[in-house]
Amino acid sequence: MMSIIDESTTAATLKAPVKNHWLAHLFLQFSHTPVGTQLTRTQRKGPLSVQKAFYPEGRDCAHIYLLHPPAGIVSGDELRINVDVQQDAHLLFTTPGAGRFYRARTNLEIGDTKQSQITQLQLEADAKCENFPQETIVYEGADGFNTVDIKLTSSSVYLGWDITCLGLPDSDEPFLNGKYCQLNRLYCDExxxxxxxxxxxxxxxxxxxxAGLACNSVFATFLAYAPQKLKQPQQRAELLALLRDQVKQQDAQTLISISDIDGLLVIRYLGAQAQQCKQLFISLWEILRPLLIDKTALQPRVWHT
Incomplete structure (x- = not known):
């Protein structure tokens, strides 16, 4: 007996939204005002938000903590974070805790198992942005995609890192069968x-x-870009020597590499401990910040809670 299927019903079924998922978006704009850097515009949809700006260094540098109450990303979730740092503004952007890509669902009825976080940072002329999220934990069986796009001008300054932890090896939950993609792009004057x-x-x-991660569970990248501050190759060579000497003092030569790619400093960590990576990156930030931003490094209080 021939069965007749209504094509419109089938199409609707295939395109049915995933249950129990979040499509969240957060837009933040920071402006330089007579009273310092201010959060001047906010748009949000879904479970992404920020607290008020904090000013532990004075009004010219705003510290902002990104909040994601669900605490993790599951199948079907897509989080989009857009930050616009206007001319002369200075933002330090961080998170109160680790981000998480949980195990992807295996129930085929939900459709796509992808879990995405997309961050876009726009820096206008003479703007400064320090983007220091805490580590991202990717659970075994995840299907995650994390991308960071930075768009700046030749007069702006960017310092930012991402730290990725694969699985929970200390809990005997290694990352074996999951999928994860990390994409970083940086544009200068488009x-x-x-x-x-x-x-x-x-x-x-x-x-x-x-030639890949060689069985290491933590990999990370720290980018530093300040075209006007580091115009000359000799300046960058001297800075590289300072940074590499700091790495040597901490006996971390096998964990950290530092490259100068046409004025973009690329610092990489490959190892097994997120906290170790973070402390190494902070020690390098303490060298970079006074030279590129004219401020001593002051760690956000939330890092100590």
């Missing part, structure tokens, strides 16, 4: 100058391959 992508999956074996 020209792409840095594109870095890693896509981990059981198929490509990058997690274990010697």
């Amino acid at each position: 020209i792409l100058i840095y594109h870095d992508r890693i896509a981990l999956s059981p198929a490509n074996q990058l997690l274990t391959h010697p």
Whole structure:
């Protein structure tokens, strides 16, 4: 007996929204005003928000904590964060705790298992942005995609890192069968100058391959870009020497590499401890910040809670 299927019903079923998922968006604009850097515009949808700006260094530098009450990203979630730092404004952007990509659902009825976070940072002329989220934990079986796009001008300054932890090896939950893609791009005056992508999956074996992560569970990148501050190769060479000497003093030469890519300083960590990575990055930030932003490094209070 022939069955008749209503095509419109089938199409509607295939496009049915995923249950128990979040499509969240947060837009923040920071402006330089007579009373310092102020959060002047906010738009939000879904469970992304920020507290009021804090000013532990004075009114010219706003510290902002990104809040995500669900505390993690599951299948079907898409979080979009857009930050616009206007001319002469200075923002330090961080999170009160680790981000998480949880195990992807296996129930085929929900449709796509992808879990996404997309961050876009726009810096206008003479703007300064320090983007220091705490580590991102990617659970075994996740299907995550995390991207950071930075768009700045030749007179702005950017310092930012991302720290990724794969699985929970200390709890005997290694990252074996999950998928995770990290994409970082940086544009200066609308020209792409840095594109870095890693896509981990059981198929490509990058997690274990010697040319990949070589069985390390934590990888991280710290970018520093200040075209006007570091115009001359000799300036950058002297700075690289300072940074590498700091790495040597901490006996971390096998964990940290530092490169100068046409004025963009790229600092990489490959190891097994997120806290170790963060402390190494902070020690390098303490060198970079006074030179590029003319301020001593003051850690956000939330890092100590």
